[in-house]
Amino acid sequence: MWSVDDHLEDILGAIRPLDPIDLPLSDAQGCVLVEDVTVPVALPPFDNSSMDGYAVRVADVAGASEDFPAVLTVIGDIAAGSGGTRAVGPGQAARIMTGAPLPPGAEAVVPVEWTDGGAGGGAATAMRPAGAAPEGATGEVRVHRPAEPRAHVRERGSDVQAGDVALTEGTVLGPPQIGLLAAIGRGTVRVRPRPRVVVLSTGSELVQPGEELGEGKIYDSNSFALTAAARDAGAIAYRVGAVTDDADELRATIEDQLIRADLLVTTGGVSVGAYDVVKEALSSVGDEDEPGSGIDFRKLAMQPGKPQGFGSIGPDHTPLLALPGNPVSSYVSFEMFVRPAIRTLMGLKDVRRPQARAELRTDKALTSPEGKRQFLRGAYDAEKGTVTPVGGSGSHLIAALAQANALIVVPEDATSVEPGTETEVVLLG
Helix, strand or coil: CECHHHHHHHHHHHCCCCCCEEEEHHHCCCCEECCCEECCCCECCCCEECCCEEEECHHHHCCCCCCCCEEEEEEEEECCCCCCCCCCCCCEEEEECCCCECCCCCCEEEEHHHECCCCCCCCCCCCCCCCCCCCCCCCEEEECCCCCCCCCEECCCCCECCCCEEECCCCECCHHHHHHHHHCCCCEEEEECCCEEEEEEECCCEECCCCCCCCCCEECCHHHHHHHHHHHHCCEEEEEEEECCCHHHHHHHHHHHHHHCCEEEEECCCCCCCCCHHHHHHCCCCCCCCCCCEEEEEEECEECCCEEEEEEECCCCEEEEEECCCHHHHHHHHHHHHHHHHHHHCCCCCCCCCEEEEEECCCCCEECCCCCEEEEEEEEECCCCEEEECCCCCCCCHHHHHCCCEEEEECCCCCEECCCCEEEEEECC
16 A cells, blocks of 8 residues: 555656656646746836827926917927837927837926817817828927926836846746747747647546446546646646547557657556556557666555556657546545656646645544545635535445535545544645
């Protein structure tokens, strides 16, 4: 009988992070950086306007008010992307759009709402379209409020300076990180790729959702749940339709999938039944000349999830984790063993789900088999610091699993847990 910790240690000791590759930004989402990324150019790379308005000299608008506006000569437009702009001299202003470079001589930007918009009337609400000159426009703008130096100016390097570390090794690249890399001009980035995980469910009783459910049949839920869980963990996941209880068919299916797998996950067929096909098909696939190859089937001191299998298969010794077939057993096994394996392949340091301590809220004591670590579904309230059991302990009760956001952990040396006891919980999602 293996302990949960020893089984996990055996898995993580055999799995190595995937080799780094260079990927274009469009393909790097979800991958893990293998090097620090430094900033080659300051952001923003030049002083620019944060408002649509007018670039002015501070002295020219000092003391301006609606009754006594500062009247300035407009020398032209500065749009985002403009270059070689004219300098703003005394008594002058330039129309400037958000993101456009601050012209030489200008010290601040006054929003268009602080002016008449060059139309000779009251306060403007928006900039006139480029080239438009409403009747009565004079080529001048009246500014109704003063501006402090650098008002509404995004200063060069106010985001990051050249030479700063933009992202550190080990960062998972999400949308904001991809955006930052693009902003500093990085077209490619060196990362560990997202692992490719193939999920196979087994059992002649399984029918795909949407098909007619015949007598003695059940819908295949495990492959969908585990494929989703693999994607949630950061993998590129492929789901294979249920394989019947035929050892030769299962071996052939697995061999076909090896070409696109960094990790294989099977569910079902690992116990001691007469039709436990995974155990039958994979017990003798190891290479006698390769230490550690093949699949080792073992019993764990845990509930649910007692029967487990782990090893490697194929010419590249692709890791394979064989999980039990009961829905809750397979999902708990995934969280305890497969998720850490996926995140190890990604090169992450923190591979396990976060844990917390919570007060058990229940009407009666929880019971647990002696010598086994039990995982019960629970509803965790972070604000109150409490956890409440959801559903029973049966490994087939998938409806309760859908309502849970945590697993309540009952240690091996406990046979009961009283209400109000502080317990360990594994946080899901």
